[in-house]
Amino acid sequence: MKLIASVAMLCMVGIFFTTTAGLPQIYNPHSAPSEHVSPRYIEKSTKETGSPNFVTAVLADYRGYDTLGETTVIFTAGLATALLLRSRRTPSFKNEQACLVKGDPDE
C-alpha cells in the first residue's frame, strides 16, 4: 500500500517539475491572473465602495455573500468542536480497561 502511494507521489513530482513552465509567470504584470478580473477591482472599487483597501472591498462588498458563507463555516466548526467534546456519553466498550492496559506503550 505504501509502495503504491510512494509511486503516486513520485509521479506527482515528475508531472509537476515537467509542467512548471505552463504556470503563469511570477512578477509579470501581464500574466493571466493579473489581467482577468483584478484590474476591474483595482480601478473601480474605491469609487464604488468608498474603501481604499481593495482587499476589504472585494471581501466584504463584491463577495459579501461568499464571506457570509465562510463566517458560517467558522461558526459551525466552533459549534462542532464544542458539541464533540461536551457530550457526556461514556464509552460503551466492555473490555476497555483491559484494552487500555494491554496496549499501553509505557507499560
Added chain:
Amino acid sequence: MNNRFGTIVLDISFRVIIPFIMLYGVYVLIHGEDSPGGGFQAGALFGIAVVLSRLVHGEQAILNVSGDKALILAGIGTAIYGSVGVVTLLFGGNFLEYGTLPLNISEPGRHALGILAIELGVTICVMSTIVVIFDALVGREEE
C-alpha cells in the same frame, strides 16, 4: 481556576501586553478600510487577547467569555452579518447591497458603514470561535 503561568516573568509580561493587543485589535477593525486589516485579523487578535487574559487572570479576567457565553456570542456575530443583508433586502435592494441602507449620507459612506457592520460581526464570530475551541480542547467548558 488558578492555572497561571509558572513564572512571575511570563505572568507580568502578559499582563502588560494584553491591553495593547486589544487596542491593536480595535485599530485593525476600525481602520481596516484604509489600511491593511479587517474583521478576520481583528477577531484573531481579540481571541488571543481573551485567551491570554483568562490564562493570566483566571476568574478576574476583564473579558471573561467562556463556554456557553462564547458560543452565543459566535452566533450573535453571524447573525449581525446576516441581518445587515436582510436590512438591505427590506429596503429594496439585493442581499448585502449596501447602497440601499436607510442612512442619510452619500452612497460610498453607506457602503463603508455596511462594510464596518459586517466586519464587526465577523470579528465577534472569529473571536468567540477561538475561545470556544480553546475551551473545548483544554476541557474547561463547564463553569
Added chain:
Amino acid sequence: MQEFFTSYFIYWVIFLLFLLGPYGIIFKNNLIKKLMAMNVMQVAVILFFLVLGQKMGGEIPVEVPGLLGAGHYINPLPHALMLTAIVVSLATTGVSLALLLLVQKHYGVLEEDELLRRMNER
C-alpha cells in the same frame, strides 16, 4: 536561466513544501503528525495563491491617492480569498483536534497501526 529563477523557481519551493504534506500523511504513523502535515500542505496552497498575485513594482492593495492603474497594485483577489482560508483552516484544525481527542479517549492510542488493530479486534 535567470528568467527561470525569477519567474518559476518559487513554484518549485512551494511544491517541495506542499510535498511535505502527502509525505507526512502517507508515511507517518501518528495521527497528530498527520494533522500537522495537512496543515503544512494548507500553508503551501495559501503561499501558492499569494505568489500568483504578485506583480513587478506593485504596491500593497491599498489605494494611494493619485496613483491609479492596475499595474501599480498587486492582485487583491488572492489575498481576499486566502484571508478567509487561513481562518477556516484554524477552525477545521480545531475540529480535527477535537476528533483526535475523542479517538484518544476511546481507544487510548493515536498510532495508526495500533489503532487499526484495536478497532478490528473489537
